[in-house]
Structure formats: structure tokens, C-alpha cells
Amino acid sequence: MKQAEIKEFGLENLKIIDAPDPKIVGPTDVLVRLYAASLNFRDSLVVEGKYNPKFPLPLVPCSDGAGEVIQIGSQVTEWNVGDRVLLTFAPKWIAKEATHAEIRFTIGGPLPGTLRELAIVPETGLVRMPNHLSYEEAATLPCAALTAWSGLFQYSQLKPGEFVVVQGTGGVSIFALQFAKLVGAKVILTSSSSEKLERGKELGADFCINYKETKDWGKEVRRITEKVGADHIIEVGGAGTLEQSIAACRPFGVIHLIGILAGKSGELNLLPAVMNNLKIQGLVVGGRKAFIEMNQAIEQSGLKPVVDKVFPLEQSVEAIQYLRSGSHFGKIVIRI
DSSP, X not given: OEEEXXXXXXXXXXXXXXXXXXXXXXXXXXXXEEEEEEOOHHHHHHHHTOSOTTSOSSBOOOSEEEEEEEEEOTXXXXXXXXXXXXXXXXXXXXXXXXXXXXXXXXXXXXXXXXXXSEEEEEGGGEEEOOTXXXXXXXXXXXXXXXXXXXXXXXXXXXXXXXXXEEESSSHHHHHHHHHHHHTTOEEEEEESOXXXXXXXXXXXXXXXXXXXXXXXXXXXXXXHTTTSOEEEEEEOSXXXXXXXXXXXXXXXXXXXXXXXXXXXOOOOOOHHHHHTTOEEEEOOOOOHHHHHHHHHHHHHHTOOOOEEEEEEGGGHHHHHHHHHHTOOSSEEEEEO
């Protein structure tokens, strides 16, 4: 089989190689033919050795994958040959909460990732694909979509009419926008690109803020919400944007802390978070049960993920470079 692999950290070391086909060993193993993977910011950090320099090498990167079951172990009961499936990011994380070991046992580091043609997966490390989606569309769901879903519906209960501030137009943010509109919430979208804000309006964003033009955007959110503040903030910036998120959030609101795109350190005035009883909820994807519930909602609603661009496996390096450029809207997919 073909796979992308790094033997040393660094994007320049990502190579497409021929590797031996994996063989089913355990009775609950499932062999999956992967057809598509999608990129997350984590994948770029992993390849560079900036996510965890202790990950074992060589390593196949990428955590999102969609494919077809082509062989099952003797005791597998949930899957049949021909089933269209998605790999779960953390194959041992099943319910709402997980142990430290279950959260850290993840594909795309330290486990082999999805930039390969064949993968052996435990029976519980798969979920069924929504029927109306292509492999390329479905491959966007395991990390970005589930992170947004977990924040809004597992650890909170987003209600119709509530305000959700969505930072930027990457994968998690666009899924948060789409999920919020599914339940009748109001979305305030922020971006430095007026063009991307226009695209966000087409997806249903109710209000748009260009944070380059309006640096004090927390105040603008309060103006839009008639001085109340937003109920939910999808926080992907980290320390660089958290102070504005705190300013934008209503008392007893939730800041869903997902990324560190704007930096991981900086001086913060946390007193307003204390005085307003804010909940700051860290988010890393989610468990298998939440994934199944999310896919049911996606299928029932007919929701279509936003795919920005599709690259062939041979252009995996170019795909990651495109991710780093920040010029994408939605998800970047690699066809395998």
C-alpha cells in the first residue's frame, strides 16, 4: 500500500512510500480501505514535532479518515464488508468522559494516522458515515465537526435564539456555525477577511465582524447583543484572543476553548471571567457516542460539510502548506 510518512520531524521529511499491507491479527480487528483524509491544525504541528516531540517515528500523520470495511475479524459483530465508515480520533474513548490514557491514545500520533491506503482499526474505533456524504465530505467530520458538536451539545445545551460567536472560518468554526443554525441560534462570525465574512453570511451568519477593522470586537459583540453578551464563544485563538472573548461573553456564558492559533501565552485579565461566572470549557474532539449522535443529526438535516480544496495523496506536503497559509474556508481534504 501507499502511505505518507515522516521518519524525522519536519514537513520536508514527509514522503509517500510503499509499505506492507496490514493484516488482521485480533478477532475484533477491522481492515479499512481509506479513501479520504482531512487536515487539522494539529496535523501540521505533529509533522513539525511541535505537538509532541516524543511521538514515535516513523509516523503516518493525520487523524481524520473515511473509508470502506474490506475485512473483519472473527468476533466482529457491528461491521460488515462494504460498510462506509469513519475512524474515531481516540478509538478507546467511548462515552462522554475519558481517562487520561484514553484521551491520549489517538490516531495521527502516537498511533499511525490516516494518510495511507489501508488501516487496521479496533471494532469500536469506527462509526458509520452519514449516507448522503461522499468520502471526501465525510472525512471532515471526526475531529473538527465533533469538537464543535461536543462543545455546543455535549458539554453545553445550545438553545434556539442564543448567540454564538464563531472565531474565524477554519474547520471547527464553520461546523459550529452550521450546527448553531440547525437549532435556530444566532451567529456572530469574526474574520480578518471581508470576503470570508461574505461567504459566512451565505452559510447563515447573522452578524459579521472584521477583527482587523474592529480590534475591540468584544465590545461590538455586546453592542449587537444589546449589552447582554453572547451565550457561547467558539474560541480558537487562545491567549491572543481570550481577553476579547471574555469581554464578549454574557454572565454565566460559556467560552469553548479549542485552539491556540493566536498564541499560547500572554498577559490576561481574568477578573471579568471570575466576576461574571464564566465557564471556560477546554475541548479536544469527543467520544464515540457523541460522534454517532452528531452523524445522525447531520444525516437527518442533510447538512453538507464545507470542503475548500481536495488534494491527491501525492500532494500531501502542498496540502499542509495550504493549511498553514490560512487562506482556506472550511476543510482541506486529501484523496487517497
